[in-house]
Amino acid sequence: MNPLIKEITAKFLNNDDFFLQQDYFMNNSVILMGFNTLVDLTESREAMHMYIEKAISVNITEEELLSLFGEVKESDINVLISSILQGKLIIFFAKYNKFVVSQPIPKLLNRFTEPPTNENVLQGPLSSFVEDIEQNIGIVRKQVSTDQLFVKSVYVGKDEKKKISLLYCENYVQMELVNNIVRQLEMNLDKEVHNLQNLSKTMGFSAWESFSKFKTTELPLEAAQCLRMGKVVLFVDRLPLALILPSLLWDMFAMENDRNYPLPLMLSVRFLRIIGVLMTLIVPALYVALVAVNPEVLRIELALAVSQSRDSVPYPALVEILLILVILELIVEASVRLPKSIGPTITMVGGIILGQAIVAAKLVSNLILIILAATTIANSTVVGFQNSLSIRLFKYLIVVLAAMYGVLGILAGLVLVCAYLASLNTFGVPYIQINVAKDRSNHG
Incomplete structure (x- = not known):
């Protein structure tokens, strides 16, 4: 032998x-x-x-x-x-x-194309990516039927080889971006990739950045539009997502599915998302600032109403709002982890009962429940669950600054957030840049 x-x-x-x-x-x-x-x-x-x-x-x-x-x-x-x-x-x-x-006839180990589970689609195609990388590339080719679409694949990992495929449209993309990504992957072929944190390290990204350098989507329509905008799409074998580089600030406000609406409606929806982000960042901090530091800003009638709602509440405004914020975060996390059959019921009933009980016990005011419920709803208008998590994180920074410096602290917090966003870049592309397409025309 x-x-x-x-x-x-x-x-x-x-x-x-x-x-x-x-x-x-x-x-x-x-x-x-x-x-x-x-x-x-x-x-x-x-x-x-x-x-x-x-x-x-x-x-x-x-x-x-x-x-x-x-x-x-x-x-x-x-x-x-x-x-x-x-x-x-x-x-x-x-x-x-x-x-x-x-190449043999394989065992059927992959599921069929199904509607997306993490992203809702209105008036658009209902197909989504699956775990098989070859099938995902084929789905994209059906969406982008051009000879300018190119695919480059590499295998990374020392003990477990994982296939990563890179897709780009040559007539839209900046080739310098493609070359930088390919060079970074080829420099780290021995690193294991089991999740997005591993992939971020392989791509040379910092593990402590609050905003992900990848825009993740399970919608082929979104991936196809990003290719036309001059971006690069990455597929990792056994991961039913398209990873889009670079991720930009405008990605949390715009979806390709919006273009199925008339133009005034599309602009209105995107404007609502911007308002939702601003409400998430500012409203909780504004409550703390106006109650604890700058009550003189309020009109006398409004100041008296706020004071009456906080009657017998033993905690300062900062402790009060942090307590409710943490409870809301637990409710949101529970709604994600619980089975779909009982998750919405338990979280809705638990939120109503807990909210009424905590107000009746005089631990928080009625007003703060209204404010934080509106904030939670506003935070959900952002495109992408990962983006909403990042916005929720910065909300706490601004609340703490508002408790220390009032309205001035809110302004300082917004400046810090804007400065942080301006400092981010992906392979030389600034995070706050609107368009990365080669011809700089309006694709998005």
Whole structure:
């Protein structure tokens, strides 16, 4: 037996789903190797025998014979093992002492295209990405049917090879951006990628940045529009999301699905999202500032109403609002984690009962519940769940500054947030830039 086959057998000796079977192709003794959990061996063998019967009448050379079944590989144990782990079928021709990596008929391990679960679509296509990277690339090609769409794939990871594919439209994208991304990936081919934090480290991003450098979407329509805007789309195998670089500030206010509305409605919806972000950042801090530091700003009637609502509340305004903010964060997190059948009911009932009880106990005022309920609703208008989390984080910074310096603290907090956003960049593209397309025309 070939020594490489012995090494492969020894490597997968403890795997019950590994097969090593002998067969005959055109009177040539061959050995088939792979995982029966990834390869449909019966269907693959039948398909190859049918293909051989059609080609048997033609006199072919040794190279042509081997190329019928796949790609001839050098005798490299690491390449062969990696191919087996990726679900390929290894064919060893004893007569020629060569290995061929063949693409077999795979086991059906992928789900069909389904409506998106994390992003709601109104008046738009309901397809979403799945875990299979090849299928995702095909979905994008159906959306962007142009010869200017290019795909480049690399394998990263030392112990577990993970395929990452990069898509871009050459007539829109700045090639410097593409080259920077490819160079960064090729510099870190030995790093493992199991999640977005691993991928961020591979791309050279800081792990402590509050705003993600990736715009994530499960909608092919969004990915296609980003390609037309000069951005780059990344797919990671077994991750049912498109990762879009660079992520820009305007991405949290605009969706491609908005363009299915008349122009006045589209502009109104996007304006509402901007108002929602400003309300999320300012309203809780404004309550603290006007109650605890600058009550003289209020009209006397409003000041008396606020004072009456806080009658018998034992805590200062900062402690009061932080208490309710934390409870609301717990309710939102619970609504995400609970099963869909009971999640909305429990969070709604729990929020109503808890809100009434905490007001009746004089722990907080009635006014603050109204303010924070409106803030939570406003925060949900932002495009992308990850963006809403980032906005919620900065809300606490501005609340603390408002408790210390009042209205001036709110202004200082907004300046700090704007300065932080202005400092962000992705491969040289500023976060606050509107457009990255090569021709700088209005694509979004």
